[in-house]
Amino acid sequence: MNKQTASLMVIFGATGDLAQRMLLPSLYGLLRDGLMNDDLKILGTARSKHNQAAFRERVGQALARGVPSAEYDADTVQLLLERIDYTPASLGNDEEMAALHERIRELRDGVIVYHLSTAPRFYAPICEALGEAGLAGVDTRVLLEKPIGHDLASAIEINDGVTRIFDEDRVFRVDHYLGKEGVQNLLSLRFGNALFEPLWNTQHIEQVQITVAETVGVEGRGDYYDHSGAMRDMLQNHLLQLLCLTAMEPPARFEPGSVRNEKLKVLRSLRPIGAMDAGNNSVAGQYSSGAVNGQVVPSYLEELGRDSSTETFVALRAHIDNWRWSGVPFYLRTGKRMAQRCTEIYIQFRAVPHSIFAVGGAKTEPNALLIQLQPEERISLNLMSKTPGLDREGLRLSQVALDLDLRDAFDDKRRRLAYERLYLDAIEGNGTLFVRRDETEAAWEWVDGIFAGWRTAGYAPKTYQAGTWGPGSAIALTERHGHSWRE
Numbered sequence: 001m002n003k004q005t006a007s008l009m010v011i012f013g014a015t016g017d018l019a020q021r022m023l024l025p026s027l028y029g030l031l032r033d034g035l036m037n038d039d040l041k042i043l044g045t046a047r048s049k050h051n052q053a054a055f056r057e058r059v060g061q062a063l064a065r066g067v068p069s070a071e072y073d074a075d076t077v078q079l080l081l082e083r084i085d086y087t088p089a090s091l092g093n094d095e096e097m098a099a100l101h102e103r104i105r106e107l108r109d110g111v112i113v114y115h116l117s118t119a120p121r122f123y124a125p126i127c128e129a130l131g132e133a134g135l136a137g138v139d140t141r142v143l144l145e146k147p148i149g150h151d152l153a154s155a156i157e158i159n160d161g162v163t164r165i166f167d168e169d170r171v172f173r174v175d176h177y178l179g180k181e182g183v184q185n186l187l188s189l190r191f192g193n194a195l196f197e198p199l200w201n202t203q204h205i206e207q208v209q210i211t212v213a214e215t216v217g218v219e220g221r222g223d224y225y226d227h228s229g230a231m232r233d234m235l236q237n238h239l240l241q242l243l244c245l246t247a248m249e250p251p252a253r254f255e256p257g258s259v260r261n262e263k264l265k266v267l268r269s270l271r272p273i274g275a276m277d278a279g280n281n282s283v284a285g286q287y288s289s290g291a292v293n294g295q296v297v298p299s300y301l302e303e304l305g306r307d308s309s310t311e312t313f314v315a316l317r318a319h320i321d322n323w324r325w326s327g328v329p330f331y332l333r334t335g336k337r338m339a340q341r342c343t344e345i346y347i348q349f350r351a352v353p354h355s356i357f358a359v360g361g362a363k364t365e366p367n368a369l370l371i372q373l374q375p376e377e378r379i380s381l382n383l384m385s386k387t388p389g390l391d392r393e394g395l396r397l398s399q400v401a402l403d404l405d406l407r408d409a410f411d412d413k414r415r416r417l418a419y420e421r422l423y424l425d426a427i428e429g430n431g432t433l434f435v436r437r438d439e440t441e442a443a444w445e446w447v448d449g450i451f452a453g454w455r456t457a458g459y460a461p462k463t464y465q466a467g468t469w470g471p472g473s474a475i476a477l478t479e480r481h482g483h484s485w486r487e
């Protein structure tokens with residue numbers, strides 16, 4: 001075992017939704033597959049005053065709900081529960097905090113990973129308390145959930161507070177999209193094949209679309225979501241990370257410094273979208289009632305129970321001002337209560353420079369590469385092919401897809417939760433799939449500029465019916481430039 005491997009993981013916010021739905025099932029998955037180091041202990045903490053037995057019972061219930069039945073093994077659950085401990089603690093309560101710190105000292109036997117799965121305003125105070133207790137030394141790391149703040153100023157404040165205690169190379173900012181198999185596969189596709197890279201630039205690519213569409217509404221998280229909205233909740237982090245991985249230069253190596261340096265260059269090359277072009281290059285929307293997957297669903301305002309101008313949809317036409325991407329639009333869109341759940345990257349190549357088939361009327365469509373990440377992982381390449389026939393009226397062409405279903409190709413491999421990968425990397429101290437401070441701040445800077453533009457232009461979200469692809473103006477965003485969303 002590497003001496004960097006952690007032997008204690010402390011989860012703050014251990015009774016919260018994320019812990020119950022994702023974090024604990026991920027730890028279960030690692031243990032079940034023999035990937036968890038034998039000496040790893042887990043300490044949960046939160047405000048709720050559970051004792052050890054009550055917390056373990058809760059974890060047991062969460063695993064029964066969260067682990068697919070085919071993967072559920074009662075003995076592994078038992079083994080995991082035996083490694084889990086719980087100490088209640090509230091930040092303002094000195095006695096409880098002292099008890100928590102004491103428990104950490106008792107359990108400590110090497111490297112500690114702290115995972116702060118709480119509201120971001122607690123990150124700096126928790127780190128400070130750990131620092132004062134002497135529990136934030138060189139053999140400790142801290143994982144932070146997104147969003148890091150609400151805007152650039154608050155992100156700087158949080159990052160300053162955290163890095164006063166933990167050096168930057170011990171801070172692991174989670175963007176769970178980076179833990180997804182399909183997202184890492186994007187890197188394999190780009191940099192594990194010689195085929196695409198020569199074409200991956202403005203000479204050969206006409207436009208890129210990145211869509212993260214969800215069918216769910218705000219799922220009882222209205223208070224958080226209403227302060228956040230689609231831009232802060234999804235675009236500032238998940239979509240911009242996908243954009244970075246799609247657009248970045250080849251990193252020298254697959255290691256934290258190289259990968260993050262290249263992502264940062266992309267973020268810093270994003271052309272600002274200000275008040276003058278907010279109307280042309282951005283669309284915000286909010287869902288009204290409608291039907292999703294055949295079910296009638298209420299509007300955002302009904303779900304929230306009050307009035308609000310928060311956007312539940314955002315679409316942007318972004319540009320990366322560098323040599324590789326000059327003039328190529330990157331259309332980004334994300335929203336709740338959309339027609340379908342899908343996460344995909346669509347790359348449309350330029351049309352052939354001259355069609356030799358024009359006489360017969362045969363039309364060529366540009367080639368396109370579609371990388372679907374959710375709900376299915378598949379890659380398809382659209383090519384033109386001859387339509388079978390004797391061509392008495394001229395040759396005809398049809399578009400066909402070279403289709404790769406990654407689930408079929410690797411059907412012996414279990415699909416893992418994003419946190420399994422992220423936890424394993426954090427336990428071993430590998431930050432490649434985590435976000436560095438400068439990346440988060442560069443992303444906020446760009447997003448803040450769009451919000452400022454909206455404010456100056458007096459721009460408010462347009463309504464879209466739940467179960468659709470967003471407001472009509474999102475369609476105009478691409479059509480005005482001769483492009484269409486892939487649907």
Ligand code: BG6
Pocket residue numbers: 214233234374
């Ligand atoms: C989270 C957002 O980061 O990502 C949620 O806060 C969103 O609002 C979720 O639903 C989507 O993640 P996934 O993995 O289901 O695509």
